[in-house]
Amino acid sequence: MQCRIKIKRRRQANMLSYLQKVGRALMVPVAALPAAAILMGLGYWIDPSDWGGSNSLAALLITSGSAIINNMSTLFAIGIAYGMSKDKDGAAALAGFVGYLVLTALCSPKGVSIIEQLPIDQVPAAFDNINNQFIGILVGIISAELYNRFSHIELPNALSFFNGRLLVPILTSFVMIFVACALMFVWPVIYDALVNFGENIQDMGSLGAGIYAFFNRLLVPIGLHHALNSVFWFDVAGINDIPNFLAGQQSIDSGTAEVGVTGRYQAGFFPIMMFGLPGAALAMYHCARPEKKNKIYGIMLAGAFASFLTGISEPLEFSFMFVAPPLYFIHAVLTGISVFIAAQMHWIAGFGFSAGLIDMILSSRNPLATDWYMLFPQGVLFFAVYYLMFRFFINKFKLLTPGREEDIFGDEEDDYNINKNNIRNINNDTAIKLLARRYISAMAGSNNLIAIDACITRLRLNVKDAARVNEALAKNLGASAIICLNKYSVQVIVGARAEFIAQAMQRVFADSRVPSAVMTALPPPHRIQADIKKIQATPLILLSPITGTVHPLETIADEAYASKILGEGVAIYPTAKTIVAPIDGKITRIVHTSHAFYLTSSTGVEILIHIGIQLDKQYSHGFKRLVEEDSIVIAGQPILLLDLEYLNANGVSLLSPVLVQNLSHFGELSVLANGEVVAGQTDLFAISPAGTVSANYTAALLAAGIDYTQ
Incomplete structure (x- = not known):
């Protein structure tokens, strides 16, 4: 029985993981919506009532945006096939597109009529709506799975042109024939069920919109809210709230939109994203411990600004979602209430990306945007409600929101300082x-x-x-x-x-293979100060790993090194072929071209030795490694051999940075050498403080937020 339970739980876990994979792949086509929103929003701003009929520029913008909206189902098939493919290859996207064309052609009313030998007026109405996002998602998933399974298949020599990736679009087109045959029986049932679900929500009117919004927020932690959104925001069940809203006057003229109703599954999110969550951020800032308010201020301000301007709420939501679940449940309830109020009062605005100020401005001239300005006073009200409720519950139930965590070792460095170890330019x-x-x-x-x-x-x-x-x-x-x-x-x-x-x-x-970080348990607090003094007692000397001439880092023609973003140190121009370890430690990584390696000392100092910069792959055979990753080495032990004759003949710049990458965890670096240095013999620089305590122990102190360099 226990074995069956374990198997069942594992299957459930695997299913959840797979659904998450689908959910994140949906973000690929959804990322196209901001373009449509901007184009159509600007078009309606110019000509809000005549859909470009009296303004050529407005017609140009609106038509351009509608080209994206009207083909969302195709984008879903392509985007999901690409997003779920194992290596994000274009062949998977092509397979999704081919599969969608085949399936929708076979399951179109004309296709069904011919295949089933039915008069076209007797074809079920479900097939009039076969071009929808649900079908796009289905095709995308199947295409991605076919790609992942068959993209490396080798065919006989006569068919070798179609090996691997080129096989997948062909295979997908044949598979879609069988899928189409199945859908001819299954799709009417699925479509009727989806329509009934959507109609039940629609029949509930404003209350249904509020219920949807409540579950929308509840599903955010597991990333499945995108699947729920597709039912109400797109054309899975005939609601199609976002495309119908963005199409504005065109939707009104075609009868697919109703003024005061279309957009109700979007409008109530604006007061939450623009005002409610910033109110929660202010409450969490005010409830933070006094000594941590300065750090919390920056975090909350950045999150509140992003939420207000763009509607991206995850930075704020994840700051309290798991440390204070009751607050997140309150947030979900308040979101449902806000959407209900906006729908009930017919205060309507829409978005193409998320419910922030940018989308609010762009949608304001849309003819379907009714009394949209009332969302601002509603937002001010929700700002106050969020602030008061969050502050009350945080203080009443001692919830550990950011800045209220209990320190194990007193008032020491915490986890709010991000981008540590001199990694400041994230795009480098x-x-x-x-x-x-x-x-x-x-x-x-x-x-x-x-x-x-x-x-x-x-x-x-x-x-x-x-x-x-x-x-x-x-x-x-x-x-x-x-x-x-x-x-x-x-x-x-x-x-x-x-x-x-x-x-x-x-x-x-x-x-390359990356080893696991090892963190040991920390000793009792009263021992830490003594151990920190031991760490700080002895300067650490690094030998020169290269025989050559020392130069300042600023002379390197690469901003990442010259600006010391990647660490402190010097540059050396090699004149001998042997590169050695500058200190005892472990080789944690050697790049696959063998021109650079990382070494971690027994005290936790992380050193990068990079021979030359901006080397092309064609020069990889100019380097020979003498040890492998995870090797334990001693100071002076040879690590690499350079083919200087080959590298110099090919004009390779060999000025080589020798860097300490986590100097902030230790102390100051003093350069001890200039001019000529000899590998394994010349003292290159000293790091103080440092010492003989194990790397695991010092790493554990750092991970706990204890800065022993001060």
Whole structure:
């Protein structure tokens, strides 16, 4: 019995993970909506009543935007096929497009009439609506699965042109024939069920809109709100609230929109995103501990501004969603009430991206936007309600919202200082790869990581065991929250940089194996001060890893190194072929072209030695590694050999940075050498303070937020 229960739970977990994968893939086509919103919003601003009939510029803008809205189902098929493909390849997107064309042609009224030999007026009405987002989602999922399974198939030599990726669109077109045959029986049933569900909500009027909004917020933590949105915002059940609203006068003329009604599944979100959540942010700031208010101020101000201007609410919602679940439930209830009020009062505005000020302004001239300005006083009211309710519940029930956490070791450094270890330019390729590597390490390394993806503000990761994830280290890297949905699914909230980090993690994951970060348990608090003094007692000397000439970092023709974004140190122009370890430690990574390696000392100092800059792959055979990743090395031990004759003959710039990347965790760096240095013999620089305490211990102090350098 227990075995069956475990199997059932695992299946449920796998299903949840899969649904999340679908949900995040939906963000690919949904990302096209802001363009439609801007184009159509500007068009209606110019000509709100005649749909460009009296203004050519308005007609141009509205027609351009409607081209996106009217083809959302096709975009869903393409976007989901691409988003769910294992390597985000264009062949998957092509397969989605081909599959959608085949399926919708076969299941069109004309296609059904011919295949089933029925008079066209006897074809079920469901097939009049086959071009919808639900079908697009279905085709996208099937196409992605076919791509993931068959994109590496090798055919006989006579058919070798169609090997691998080129096979998938062809295979998809044949599979869609069978899917179409099944849909001819199943689609009328599915369509009737969806329509009934939508009609039940529609029949409930304003109350139904409020119920929808309540569940919309409740599903945000697990990322399934996108699936619910597709029923009410698009044409799955005939509601199609967003496209009908954006089409404005065209929808009114065609009878697909009703003034004062169309947009009711959107309007009530504006008071919440623009006013309610900023009110909650102010309450959390006022309830923070006095010594942490300065740090909380920046976090809450940034989140409130993003929510007000763009309607992106996740940075604020995730700040209290899991640390104070009762507040999030209150937030969901208040969202439902707001949407109900706006729908009941016929205060209507719409959006193409989210319910922020930008979309409010763009939609205000739409002929379907009725009394939209009343959403502002409603918003002011909800600002007060959110502020008062959040402040009351936080203080009454001692909820640990940001800035109210209890410190284990007193008033020390906390987790609100993001982008540590000198990683400040998140778009710099080397810096983002370094940050990505550390996130993989925090997920218990490459061996524990299965799949990497992202949506707007969060990393969505599949792991073998979520219990092994190092939450303290992930937060120390800048994550605001870590959500373990089940044993196999982890979400890491990192804000708007999520896509950059996920892409870098995918590259690092494919190129090399990253070990797990090891954090030991901390000793009792009374021992820490003595150990910190021990850490600070002895300066750490690093030998020169390169024989050559020392130069300042500023002379390197790469801003990332010259500006010291990637760390402190010097540059050395090599004149001998052997590169050695500057200190005892562990080789944590050697890049696949062997021109750079990372070394971590026994005290936790992280060193990057990068031979040359901006090297093309064609020069990879100019380097030979003498040790492998995870090797334990001693100071002076050879690590790399350079083919200087080859590299110099090909004009490669060999000026090489030698960097300490986490100097802020230790102290000051003093350069001890200038001019000529000899690898393994010349003292290059000293780091003070440093010492002999183990790297695991010092890393654990850092992960706990204890800055022992002060």
